[in-house]
Amino acid sequence: MDRVFGRTATWRVALIVLIPFGIGFFLSNYYRSMNAVLSPRLMFDLQLSATDLGLLTSIYFFTTAVCQLPLGLLMDRYGPRRVQASLMALATLGLLIFAVGRNLPVLILGRAIMGIGAAGALMTSFQAVMLWFPVQRWPLLNGLVLSAGGLGALTATLPTELVLQVIDWRHLMFGTALASLAGCAILFGVAPERSSEGTAEKPSGQIRGVVQVYSDRLFLRISPLYATTVGGNLAFQGLWAGPWLKDVAHFSTTQVARSLLVVTVLQTVGYVVVGWLAGILGKRGVGLAQIIGTGTLLFIISQCGLLLATGQARWVVLLGMGLFSNINLLSYPLLAQNLPAGLMGRANTALNFFVFLGAFLLQYAVGAIIGMFDPVATSSYPAIAYQTAFALILFLQAASWVWFLVPAKASSLCAIH
Numbered sequence: 065m066d067r068v069f070g071r072t073a074t075w076r077v078a079l080i081v082l083i084p085f086g087i088g089f090f091l092s093n094y095y096r097s098m099n100a101v102l103s104p105r106l107m108f109d110l111q112l113s114a115t116d117l118g119l120l121t122s123i124y125f126f127t128t129a130v131c132q133l134p135l136g137l138l139m140d141r142y143g144p145r146r147v148q149a150s151l152m153a154l155a156t157l158g159l160l161i162f163a164v165g166r167n168l169p170v171l172i173l174g175r176a177i178m179g180i181g182a183a184g185a186l187m188t189s190f191q192a193v194m195l196w197f198p199v200q201r202w203p204l205l206n207g208l209v210l211s212a213g214g215l216g217a218l219t220a221t222l223p224t225e226l227v228l229q230v231i232d233w234r235h236l237m238f239g240t241a242l243a244s245l246a247g248c249a250i251l252f253g254v255a256p257e258r259s260s261e262g263t264a265e266k267p268s269g270q271i272r273g274v275v276q277v278y279s280d281r282l283f284l285r286i287s288p289l290y291a292t293t294v295g296g297n298l299a300f301q302g303l304w305a306g307p308w309l310k311d312v313a314h315f316s317t318t319q320v321a322r323s324l325l326v327v328t329v330l331q332t333v334g335y336v337v338v339g340w341l342a343g344i345l346g347k348r349g350v351g352l353a354q355i356i357g358t359g360t361l362l363f364i365i366s367q368c369g370l371l372l373a374t375g376q377a378r379w380v381v382l383l384g385m386g387l388f389s390n391i392n393l394l395s396y397p398l399l400a401q402n403l404p405a406g407l408m409g410r411a412n413t414a415l416n417f418f419v420f421l422g423a424f425l426l427q428y429a430v431g432a433i434i435g436m437f438d439p440v441a442t443s444s445y446p447a448i449a450y451q452t453a454f455a456l457i458l459f460l461q462a463a464s465w466v467w468f469l470v471p472a473k474a475s476s477l478c479a480i481h
Contacts, residue, residue, distance in 0.1 A: 118431020
C-alpha cells in the first residue's frame, strides 16, 4: 500500500493509527511525570531522601534507555503494533508492583518495569507514522502524537493533585494500571498491522544496521545535544521542578501543580506548532538543523534563571521550558531523512537511548548533588543545592550545543531539510 495521504492512507487510517498509539504515548508520559506531584507524599510516607527520590524516579529512564537497542531490532522485525501492545501489558505489571510496594527496593522494581513497558511508546508511534504516511507529513503527524504525550504529562500535574486530595497515591496507581491495560487492548484490537522494510533481515544484517546508525556523522552530532537538552528537561520537569518550586520559589503543592500545568499546556500546543512551523520554514529553504540550533539556544538561555537563588525568574524558566523544550524533537525526522527507511526503527531508538540515558544520569545526578547539602527542613533543601545541580546541566547543554553547531557549519548540515 502506498503511503499517499488522502488516497490510500485515508483519514480513517489516520485515526486508527494515531489514536491507539497516541493513547500509549499519553500513558507513558503520565507514568514518567507523575512523581513530580507524588514526590512529597512518597518522601513523607516512605521517609525518602533527595538521593532516594532521584534514584526511584530516574530508574525509569535507565531501564527505558537500555531497552532501546533490542527495541529497535524488534520494531524493524515485527512492526510497531505488536511491540507496543506487548510493552503496555508489561507496564501494567510495573504499575501494580509500585502500587503495593512498602519499601524502596520494591518501588524501584515497579518503577523499573514501568520504564521497560513505556520504552517503545514514542518510537513505535513515530515508526507507525513513517510506515503509513508520506515524508512531508511526518513533522505534523509526529507533532500530533507528541501532543497526546503532552496531555499525559498535563494530566500528571494539577488534575492528579486534585485526585490525590480524594484518594491516596496507591489507589491512583491501581487506577493507572487499569487504564494501561485498556490502552493495550485498544492498540492491539484497533491499530492496523504493518511491518517495516527490515522485516526479512537476518540478525547479522540487523546488527550492521545498528553499526551504520551509531557511526553516522549526523547522528553523532545530534545525540549529545538531544541527551542533554531533552534529557535534562525530562529530568527537571519529571521530578525536580516540583521540589525547586517548593524550596526556592516557596510555592505550595497546589501552586506547583498549577505551574507545571501551564508548562505542559504550552508544550502540548508547541508539539503541533513546531511540526507545522517546520513544514512552513522548510518550504522557504530553512533546514531542520537550523531550527534545532536556534530553538535550542533560546531554550538554554531561558533556563539560566535556575541559577538564581530567589526563584524570581521562575516564569522565564517555566515559559522557556514550555515554548522551546520540544524543538529538538525535530531531530527524529531530520535523522530519518538521512538514513535508509529500513533503519528507521533502529535510528529512532538509538536517539531515544541517548535521551533516556541523559535523563537518567542527570535526574540522578541532581538528586545526588542536592543530597550533599544539609536539609533546611524536613524534605527541603537550600537554594544553593539546586543552583549547583542545575549549573552542571546548563554547562553540559551549552557544550553539546557548540558540538552540534561547529561541525554542522563545516559539513553544510543546515542544508538538510
